[in-house]
Amino acid sequence: MNSKQQPDWWRYSATSWHQLLELMSELQPTTVGQCANQASWQLLKVGDTNTNFKLSLAHQDYFVQFVDQAKLEQLPSGEYASQTRLVSENPVLSKWLPKCLLDTEVIRVSTWLDARPTINQDFNNPDRVVELSRLLSELHHSELSLPELDMKKHLAKYYEIARANKNADPLRLETLYKQGQKLTGYFVASNSCHNDISPGNLLSGYQLFLVDWEYAAISDPLFELAGVVVNFDLSDQQEQELVTEYRKQSGIKVDIDKLEAMKDLYQIISELWYMENE
Incomplete structure (x- = not known):
């Protein structure tokens, strides 16, 4: 199967898949194909407005979060905003959260924390x-x-x-x-x-x-x-x-x-x- 093709088991948007592959092609170009392997994904929890996974690739683990578009109205602004990236780029606050690698209206990716x-x-x-x-x-x-x-x-x-x-x-x-x-x-x-x-x-x-x-x-x-x-x-x-x-x-x-x-x-x-x- 073409690694860029959305796998049959994928239950999230095509946009989130393509954004994830684009990121991983930059970070781990030799192992990006592992994203299509369902065994690389571990469901962590379903949050208030998101679903969370641990993505394990050959050289690095990642925290991946998919945003529930139907529940964005519950947020203070009533719409999506790149809050995680904003905070992660703050020189005082960045130490309190994992490094943010991707933050869009459909998917967020950060480095994995042993916590x-x-x-x-x-x-x-x-x-x-x-x-x-x-x-x-x-x-x-x-x-x-x-x-x-x-x-x-x-x-x-x-x-x-x-x-x-x-x-x-x-x-x-x-x-x-x-x-x-x-x-x-x-x-x-x-x-x-x-x-x-x-x-x-x-x-x-x-x-x-x-x-x-x-x-x-x-x-x-x-x-x-x-x-x-x-x-x-x-x-x-x-x-x-x-x-x-x-x-x-x-x-x-x-x-x-x-x-x-x-x-x-x-x-x-x-x-x-x-x-x-x-």
């Missing part, structure tokens, strides 16, 4: 808390050309998408939306944020790495911090240690009452997302 998902127990390690706080500080103080997250519109968008799901409880939906509307008054979009720091996106290896930047936007640092607390199910002690170190590293004021409001808002957004995707 695992971060878990709750990692927050018992003071060194990891210091490292994460430094990552957050550098991110929140960076000046990236990101879309601004309009939380009222974001909440309304998730509410409307969830309403389209016939299995969603309409009374629960209405309650969540009204609660969320009240909480949006605390939200202030002021800093560069990742907006989706979760176990699958925060990886632990010889250092911490942060991947999947498609939700990145100018957002509220305390909404970001709230997401960490919620997604990793931090205990009160773990949360206090993270907040204390984050304050020290970033110099950003952490109003505890606002943080509580942001945790509630984050949980509402998360529940709406699960309702729309169940």
Whole structure:
């Protein structure tokens, strides 16, 4: 079979196939034909708006991500943007993510990381808390050309998408939306944020790495911090240690009452997302 021909088992766009081959022809011209071998591909996970694989070629492994075009409306900007490449080219932030090799509206490719998902127990390690706080500080103080997250519109968008799901409880939906509307008054979009720091996106290896930047936007640092607390199910002690170190590293004021409001808002957004995707 011609290595440039899309294989029969390929379930993604022809554009993504050709873009992948063009990249690999530059990186590994002698082994590009291995891309057509289904055994070279290991399914990792299906994310919110993407599907992820490990691509193993003769001399190098790669992380390959295919974008679900039908779910792009869930992103802060409502459309695709090259967020990963943008961040990877930032001199301060580039060390926190794998090298981005390709970032288009249909496919993303980066170097493979020998790392695992971060878990709750990692927050018992003071060194990891210091490292994460430094990552957050550098991110929140960076000046990236990101879309601004309009939380009222974001909440309304998730509410409307969830309403389209016939299995969603309409009374629960209405309650969540009204609660969320009240909480949006605390939200202030002021800093560069990742907006989706979760176990699958925060990886632990010889250092911490942060991947999947498609939700990145100018957002509220305390909404970001709230997401960490919620997604990793931090205990009160773990949360206090993270907040204390984050304050020290970033110099950003952490109003505890606002943080509580942001945790509630984050949980509402998360529940709406699960309702729309169940």
